[in-house]
Amino acid sequence: MSTNNLQKMTPFRDIFEEHVDEAALLWMLRSSSVSQSQTTQQKLAKLESRLHKHLAGLQVSPDDAWFFCSEAIERFEQIGEAFVMAVIAFESKTTSKIQIAIEKGMSNAETFKGLTAALGWLPVDISQHWIKRLLASNVLEHQHLAIAACSIRRDNPGEALEKILTQCQEHKPLYTRALRLVGELKQHDLLSILEPIVNQASRADNADDIFWASWSSVLLGQHAALTPLKNTVMTNGKHQSRAIELAFSALPIPQAQQWIEELAQDTQQICHVIQAVAVLGDSHAIDWLIEQMEDATLSRQAGEAFTRITGVDLEQQQLTQKRTQDKSDDENPDENDNDLLWPDREKIADFWQQIHPQFSPGHRYFLGHPLETTHLTTVLQRGIQGHRQAAAMALALHNPEHAYVNTEAIIPRVIQ
Numbered sequence: 001m002s003t004n005n006l007q008k009m010t011p012f013r014d015i016f017e018e019h020v021d022e023a024a025l026l027w028m029l030r031s032s033s034v035s036q037s038q039t040t041q042q043k044l045a046k047l048e049s050r051l052h053k054h055l056a057g058l059q060v061s062p063d064d065a066w067f068f069c070s071e072a073i074e075r076f077e078q079i080g081e082a083f084v085m086a087v088i089a090f091e092s093k094t095t096s097k098i099q100i101a102i103e104k105g106m107s108n109a110e111t112f113k114g115l116t117a118a119l120g121w122l123p124v125d126i127s128q129h130w131i132k133r134l135l136a137s138n139v140l141e142h143q144h145l146a147i148a149a150c151s152i153r154r155d156n157p158g159e160a161l162e163k164i165l166t167q168c169q170e171h172k173p174l175y176t177r178a179l180r181l182v183g184e185l186k187q188h189d190l191l192s193i194l195e196p197i198v199n200q201a202s203r204a205d206n207a208d209d210i211f212w213a214s215w216s217s218v219l220l221g222q223h224a225a226l227t228p229l230k231n232t233v234m235t236n237g238k239h240q241s242r243a244i245e246l247a248f249s250a251l252p253i254p255q256a257q258q259w260i261e262e263l264a265q266d267t268q269q270i271c272h273v274i275q276a277v278a279v280l281g282d283s284h285a286i287d288w289l290i291e292q293m294e295d296a297t298l299s300r301q302a303g304e305a306f307t308r309i310t311g312v313d314l315e316q317q318q319l320t321q322k323r324t325q326d327k328s329d330d331e332n333p334d335e336n337d338n339d340l341l342w343p344d345r346e347k348i349a350d351f352w353q354q355i356h357p358q359f360s361p362g363h364r365y366f367l368g369h370p371l372e373t374t375h376l377t378t379v380l381q382r383g384i385q386g387h388r389q390a391a392a393m394a395l396a397l398h399n400p401e402h403a404y405v406n407t408e409a410i411i412p413r414v415i416q
Contacts, residue, residue: 016058016068023054024072024080027117031079034408037304037386038339044385045411055087062092073104073111082114083121090118090126098130106141116145120152121410127153135160144174151181154406165193169209176208183216184404186396191220198225207232211239218250221400226250233276234263244272245390248279250397253362256280271301278305279390281366283359286310286352293345303343308390310355311368319347366394373398380405 030047033039058065069085082105089101105115119127127149134146135157143164150157164178179197182190197213200206210228217225232243248256260280264273274292277285286309292302303314314320321344359365367387369375371394379391388407396404 012061012064013068016061016064017071019054019057019065020068020072020081020084023051023058023084024076024078026051026054026080027083027114028078028080031113031117034385036339037384039385041382041388041411048411055084058084058088059091062088066092066097070100077104077107077111079110079114079117082111083118084114086115086118087121090122090130093126102142102145106145112145112148116148116152119145119149128155131155131157140168140171140174143168144171144177147174147177147181151177151184152406152409154184154403154409156185156187157181161187162190162193165190172208176212179209179212179216181216183212183219184406186220186401186403188220188400191217191222194220194225198222198228208239211243215242215246218246219396219400219404223250230259233259234266234269236269240272241275244276245279245393246397248276249390249393251280253280253282253364257282257284260285270298274298274301274305278308281309281364281371282361283309283356283363283365284361286356286359290345290349290352293343293348299345300340300342303348304340304386306343306348306352308367308387309365310352310359311365312351312355314341314343314348317351319344319351366390371398380407 026047030044030051033044033047058069065088069081069088072081073085075081082101086101086105089097092098101118102115105111105118119131131146131149134142134149137143143160147157147161147164149155161178161181164174165182168178169175179194181187182194194213194217197206197209198217200210211232214225214228218229226247229243229247232239233247247259251259256276257280260273260276263269263276270292274289277289286306289302289306292298303320306312307314312319320341323342358368364371366376367379367383373395376391376395376398379387380395383391385407392405392407395402
């Protein structure tokens with residue numbers, strides 16, 4: 001009887017299938033949760049703890065685990081299945097299994113995310129060994145995987161990063177991820193490579209390169225690189241929200257207000273105006289935000305912006321209203337609003353009248369406090385995901401030497 005048939009007949013088949021399916025589902029849930037603004041670190045820690053247990057269950061019999069992972073990836077070529085398969089393969093230290101996991105992981109964009117995430121999940125000794133091997137590969141897709149893993153882990157790939165930036169411009173996924181990594185790692189020694197790209201701002205055919213080179217340059221303290229980002233801020237596109245978060249965290253307040261006024265001229269961009277106002281943190285815009293709470297498609301986003309500036313917990317202060325989702329709410333262009341609270345506009349307006357003397361227009365506020373390192377660090381360590389992401393960006397911009405923390409990284413087991 002073949003090995004495959006023996007494996008299929010294992011009396012523990014249901015257990016292994018459950019471990020694989022649950023681990024894949026948990027990773028998908030975690031991937032979704034890290035991008036939702038209201039997610040707490042406690043929730044992420046619970047998801048990761050459950051995931052650890054299912055992965056540990058698979059390690060009881062690595063060969064059976066591999067078989068059922070292989071079955072799962074054939075049925076569902078998705079992020080969760082690719083993640084579980086890759087973790088099992090890399091932990092097995094079996095080259096043939098790792099090669100298969102990499103091949104399967106590179107089959108589409110979702111499985112690639114799962115494969116990359118596995119390298120972010122694995123212990124340092126395993127991940128760094130394979131990142132080095134992938135960086136040394138002549139296959140550019142392998143180098144892309146390694147650079148993406150370095151981005152997740154905030155690991156420095158060393159001389160390989162400069163080599164990619166100078167020799168691999170034609171492989172766009174690899175090249176743009178490398179441009180992004182320069183800013184994430186605060187690689188000031190590579191700034192000279194970014195400058196010529198930033199200066200090509202008029203080239204529409206090079207938009208992704210220019211965006212990431214400009215994004216990284218700003219993180220490295222080069223605020224002149226904000227100018228090439230203006231068109232991205234003003235135009236609907238895949239980088240718009242990220243550009244807004246960076247630009248309105250870095251622009252001087254008077255210039256930021258000018259950009260907001262320009263953005264507001266397009267009535268289709270109001271949701272992005274709210275985002276920009278929230279990032280800027282000037283209490284001058286609070287009355288306008290309260291007005292936007294009348295519109296069901298903008299209400300929750302405006303309520304979250306109010307909290308981001310003032311630090312007022314709407315639920316704790318009983319400033320919310322009960323409301324069920326209806327079809328008109330589906331017009332909201334921001335899918336991440338689904339976990340936000342429904343603000344009670346009238347109560348918030350009254351509450352603002354009580355607390356507004358605590359705020360001085362023309363100054364930046366974040367959760368009710370001026371931007372300063374101690375406050376930002378506390379939010380980064382203890383806050384919900386949306387606020388942690390904002391704190392990470394503010395800290396990175398406040399000090400060009402400060403690391404740009406990956407708020408989607410795995411929570412250390414000691415914290416869990």
